[in-house]
Amino acid sequence: MNTGPARGMRDFLPEDVRRRQFVIGVIADVYQKYGFEPLETPSVENLETLQGKYGEEGDRLIFKILKRGEGAETGQADLALRYDLTVPLARVVAEYRSKLPKFFKRYQVQPVWRADRPQKGRFREFYQCDVDAIGSTSMTVEAELLSAAADVFVALGFTDFQIVINHRKLLNAVLAHAGVPAELHGPALVIMDKADKIGIDGVRTELSERGLAPNVAETLLEQLNGTPPADLDAWMTAQSAVLNDDGKAGIAELQQVFTLCKSTSAGPHLVLDRSLARGLSYYTGPIFEIRVADLAGSMGGGGRYDRLIGMFSGEHIPASGISLGLERILVVMGERKMFPESAVSAPAEVMVVQWFANRTALYLEFATELRRAGVRVELYPESPSDDGKKVGERQFKYAAARGIPFVAVIGGDELANGTVAIRNMKTGEQQSVPRANLVEILRHG
RNA sequence: GUGGAUGUAGCUCAGGGGUAGAGCUCCGGACUGUGGCUCCGGCUGUCGCGGGUUCGAAUCCCGUCAUCCACCCCA
Structure with missing residues (x-):
């Protein structure tokens, strides 16, 4: 065919x-x-x-x-x-x-x-x-x-x-x-x-x-x-x-x-x-x-x-x-x-990583929070348990391939102290910021 | 409607009678909080389709289809 x-x-x-x-x-x-x-x-x-x-x-x-x-x-x-x-x-x-x-x-x-x-x-x-x-x-x-x-x-x-x-x-x-x-x-x-x-x-x-x-x-x-x-x-x-x-x-x-x-x-x-x-x-x-x-x-x-x-x-x-x-x-x-x-802009400003298995609800809630604040957010569609593959590598690779400028991670440390790790995919810089301040930081650097 | 070029791996292409190649992509590993760089390993093909010639065709011949380019005309 x-x-x-x-x-x-x-x-x-x-x-x-x-x-x-x-x-x-x-x-x-x-x-x-x-x-x-x-x-x-x-x-x-x-x-x-x-x-x-x-x-x-x-x-x-x-x-x-x-x-x-x-x-x-x-x-x-x-x-x-x-x-x-x-x-x-x-x-x-x-x-x-x-x-x-x-x-x-x-x-x-x-x-x-x-x-x-x-x-x-x-x-x-x-x-x-x-x-x-x-x-x-x-x-x-x-x-x-x-x-x-x-x-x-x-x-x-x-x-x-x-x-x-x-x-x-x-x-x-x-x-x-x-x-x-x-x-x-x-x-x-x-x-x-x-x-x-x-x-x-x-x-x-x-x-x-x-x-x-x-x-x-x-x-x-x-x-x-x-x-x-x-x-x-x-x-x-x-x-x-x-x-x-x-x-x-x-x-x-x-x-x-x-x-x-x-x-x-x-x-x-x-x-x-x-x-x-x-x-x-x-x-x-x-x-x-x-x-x-x-x-x-x-x-x-x-x-x-x-x-x-x-x-x-x-x-x-x-x-x-x-x-x-x-x-x-x-x-x-x-x-x-x-x-x-601007005519060839990325599909989203931020991709949210699913770090833990079976915590999709947490990441979805986080993505929703950002979207309500007007951020264009892509949530990685599979959680680690879905395929048993290494957690970070393929998700970061995917974000890079799609040209998404920022990746947000809530892992063990972040969960413990209420922060988000935000990585600039262009420069490789990464910082941990309070979850409540993320939108502000995305907007103004 | 007329003329020319090209159809080979997911992509870009090499090979021009003796059963299929490279680079990139993809997958796995080196490297169990994190992509790009490097190294190692691996998957992938009715060689556009149909017929003919030949012991043997991706390769030569005929036909056909598709794409691109040019003419005509048009945005």
Whole structure:
């Protein structure tokens, strides 16, 4: 029997869970500081809720659930595991609109599932940490979302991350201006997006394979590639003059985001990337991605989706959001050894040794006394008579292996004069103290 | 869906036709109020699974499964 978890799924042992909870805690704290409220939705959605929202590739990766009963025979599916947290949010907004505030700001940290092939930092079950703001077309929303994301990474100890931004309307305008036929917009963007991986020549080759005329391809390359201009604002204004109305609108919004972000923690990290496209089909405005040099994929991404909620309710409600990839943050933090001591804390502050056989009640009472005083206490679960082994050695060894910093012993001497022997497992120092003073000494040394 | 690498002890890995090894872990002892250091002794394997070649396969061949990595796409 294979005892490993299913492909792309993982078990989280106590040390893993502590790290995950540490990062999730930081994220939730930051989001709450911005007034975002928590939301949870079911793991399973009706299949029709998810289908047709993510684009062709996304639809293919949805984990479907077979119909119960007779349906199982036919292989038909009517339910599916959620693919992201954005579409379920759109469904919730469409359903509960009248109960939700005019501007609904929510954060959500839950697992999502994708029938993808696992890879570094990529799993079939993984947590996303989403923040979204519903109900406003103002770029204030984007500035706050990016600022909150930047606060998260700073709080976790990152200094070298980039927040890359682009705009769907600008992209469409640039494609139109270069002479790319509408039906090739999608493929052309995908190819442009790979520039950092396959190089300029690779992009040139792939564009011509797709049937783009060489001069169109060259125009595109000039437009979308190369380092951002030194005077970004002047460049954007100049571009705006050349492009269609969509392009003008996109550039105006990007300029606003850059201006607004100057007064937030996102400012120093914000970079324009003219080739950033993003795969999900529901984006309509600014799009963003958070990157760090040592990871091929992104640590987070998002964008504005003003027409997604309308797919459920018929009424278009503007919305924008960003999703952080918990697993990828953990992968990078693990490689860089960025977890503070507090994130990998020991299971208990003190372990109580069972010195005498058949005196478990005494030790349990002692442990209870400490716990009532707020100390995290582990009681060694076996008394010496249980296995006939040497009393001290294995208990101390166990405490050391578990990384418990203090061991408390009540042996013959201690029992006689009402004291406790307390040993610091790190330094090896040991002292006998009155039992009543133990908590005080643990707290203040 | 495509390509590559790797599957041998609980863990990390060596061995590439003649019946299985090291280090660490674990257990016991040196050391019967106390871990870490040192020394001595000991346990552990369908060599991923199925088939083929061979007198003989962990080793060579075919298939298969799993894991990791890359592509696609994405968090």
